[in-house]
Amino acid sequence: MKEVYDYLKRVGDYYLATVDAEGKPRVRPFGTIDLFEGKLYFQTGASKDVSKQMKDNPSIEICAFDKESGSWIRIAGKACVDDNRAARVHMLEEYPMLKTMYSPDDGNTEVFYITDATAVIASFTEEPKTIKF
Numbered sequence: 001m002k003e004v005y006d007y008l009k010r011v012g013d014y015y016l017a018t019v020d021a022e023g024k025p026r027v028r029p030f031g032t033i034d035l036f037e038g039k040l041y042f043q044t045g046a047s048k049d050v051s052k053q054m055k056d057n058p059s060i061e062i063c064a065f066d067k068e069s070g071s072w073i074r075i076a077g078k079a080c081v082d083d084n085r086a087a088r089v090h091m092l093e094e095y096p097m098l099k100t101m102y103s104p105d106d107g108n109t110e111v112f113y114i115t116d117a118t119a120v121i122a123s124f125t126e127e128p129k130t131i132k133f
Helices: 002-011 049-056 085-094 096-100
Strands: 014-019 025-030 034-036 039-045 059-066 071-082 109-122 129-132
Touching: 002 034, 002 059, 002 071, 002 109, 014 049, 025 049, 034 085, 034 109, 039 049, 039 085, 049 071, 085 096, 085 109
Parallel strands: none
Antiparallel strands: 014 025, 014 059, 034 039, 039 109, 059 071, 071 109, 109 129
């Protein structure tokens, strides 16, 4: 999991795919990633469609490309909302620029962790590496 975290932290931006109520895929850019209490977390707002979609159907995929190495990562798993205030605080400490829009007790800040995950790091020049967590 640490290798997946390091990869996403290094590239900065990644794309998160969900499924909407009509079964259509929805993809959007994300930039938060955090390790907290042995889990890999990301953050969003409860008022956003992405939050509702993950609660209705927790199956997600994340994809990112590392220009420096020419590799990419794909992560498939389930998004689990965590109502732990400490997890929200930790995330906002890792991303202080979010504090202008979010706070741990605003009723909108949500953190999700990824479970039942399989990550694959691949490139055109090396064998893929699979990481399960």
